[in-house]
Amino acid sequence: MTLRLLDTLSGEQRPFTPLDPTNVRVYSCGPTVYGPAHVGNFRSFLFSDLLVRYLRYRGYPVTWVMNVTDVDDKIIRGARAEGSTIAAVAERWTARFLDDATTLRMTTPDVMPRATAHVPEMADLIGTLLERGHAYRTDDGSIFFRIASWPAYGRLAHIDPAEMRVGERVESDEYAKDDVRDFALWKGPKDDEPAWETAIGRGRPGWHIECSAMSMRYLGASFDVHTGGVDLVFPHHEDEMAQSEAATGLPFVATWLHCAHLQMGGEKMAKSAGNIARVGDLVESGVSPRALRYSLLAAHYRMALSFSEDSLQAAASAVERLDAVWAALGAYRSDGPDDATLPALLAEARSGFEAGLDDDLNASPALASVFELVREVNRRIAARSLSTADAVRVREVLTDLDRVLALLPDEEALESDLVAMVAARAAARAARDWAESDRLRSALLERGVAVEDTRDGQRWRRVEVARG
RNA sequence: GGCGACGUACCCAAGUGGCCUAAGGGGGAGGUCUGCAAAACCUCUAUUCUCGGGUUCGAAUCCCGACGUCGCCUCCA
Secondary structure (H helix, E strand, O other): OOOEEEOOOOOOEEEOOOOOOOOEEEEEOOOEOOOOOOHHHHHHHHHHHHHHHHHHHOOOOEEEEEOEEOOOHHHHHHHHHOOOOHHHHHHHHHHHHHHHHHHOOOOOOOEOOEHHHOHHHHHHHHHHHHHOOOEEEOOOOOEEEOHHHOOOOOOOOOOOHHHOOOOOOOOOOOOOOOOOOOEEEEEOOOOOOOOEEEOOEEEEEOHHHHHHHHHHHHHOOOEEEEEEEHHHHHHHHHHHHHHHHHHHOOOOEEEEEEEOOEEEOOEEOOOOOOOOOOHHHHHHOOOOHHHHHHHHHOOOOOOOEEOOHHHHHHHHHHHHHHHHHHHHHHHOOOOOOOOOOHHHHHHHHHHHHHHHHHEOOOHHHHHHHHHHHHHHHHHHHHHOOOOHHHHHHHHHHHHHHHHHHOOOOOOOOOOHHHHHHHHHHHHHHHOOOHHHHHHHHHHHHHOOEEEEEEOOEEEEEEOOOOOO
């Protein structure tokens, strides 16, 4: 089977066919760096990560672009509040974003363009829209996109512009415009706001134009996949699509993918609602980063997902189950013959994994397939029906699937004093000195090493040290 | 007011016409193994898929209605 994706624009699930098989181009709406992103934001980023990882697993070369919005109202307000500059604010929170992303094992995008470094490209694009009659200026130097000039407006979000609730929440814009539904491409200069001198005049870019300019700069006028959270469908992506296609006359994006919200306490996780959790705080409080990754990744991306203490705890246990079988395979030694049915078992696990992800990146059945493999492998380890080479084979398959999941433990050697403690415990056990052996076992556990006895001797694995 | 999604066990969550007397993870109860543990394995934990009608030989899956929850229409991942 091949990868099938559900495209927001057409509403259809279609086989993925790259525009250019030698370079699949993916653009993801990244963070606005006015503060630390919350785990709801990261659900969306990790869903893009899953897409990119799976495309690469499937053998496609991928160029992944994720923008950083480093100028907007909130950043300007933040800078003003602390008497600093938008550059300082943006730099601080960009660094934090990258730290959190690394913590969650997010693939580093190939390009992470910053809006402020691409103002000329945005001005060019706006210039084209002006020339083509899709944009107009207002007295304060702002430039708006004229929705009336673009009949296709509303196609992505499946809304009729005429039905928009004009007047209730849409207006109240500080900038005068011909039609309240028109959106800002360029905001005229204000005394207390940063502004750029460009071919279209002085001012600062609107939000939507950033993504159009930067995606096209790095991926071309048409590219394969554009991702983001569902809340970006309208107006952000609708506006992006309108202005991009109005400027180029070409289809902007082949497949639009939108990730459902993360919920906490029965509602969308959002800063404004106050129900947010942050990567840094969670990790600080002892949550395993891999458990956090698992909890954000384990459900289908288009389904609302509940985030809670319980879901995190369940994720931690699931990841530990992976750790346990990984350690058991690493410690496994048997001179017996190869297990003749193992290749079929491994092939079945892999095909279940791929079938799940091929179906619009459905992680649930993919993970189910992995855990079914884990159970069967545990059985065979207990029955000692695998050879040493078989254990390596299982590890190789898990490693390969982990290119997509990124959940397996890091391979790190034990510190020398811990190695000594493990050896001392083996000696104590050999001497049947249970008191000393138990003492060392708990001492090791306090240092984050779980020791388990098997008929081949003891094996160890890293565990999260309980804190707080 | 408009548009849309969802409602599956104690919790999270797949499945969307027959392989479902419903994956997987977590939790709980028993058991096996073990010096004791831990891990692991085994058994049990939804004859049922919010409710009421209907279509069909057959529905958790399709249709209609009710109830409930959430989202978008405004900055938002």
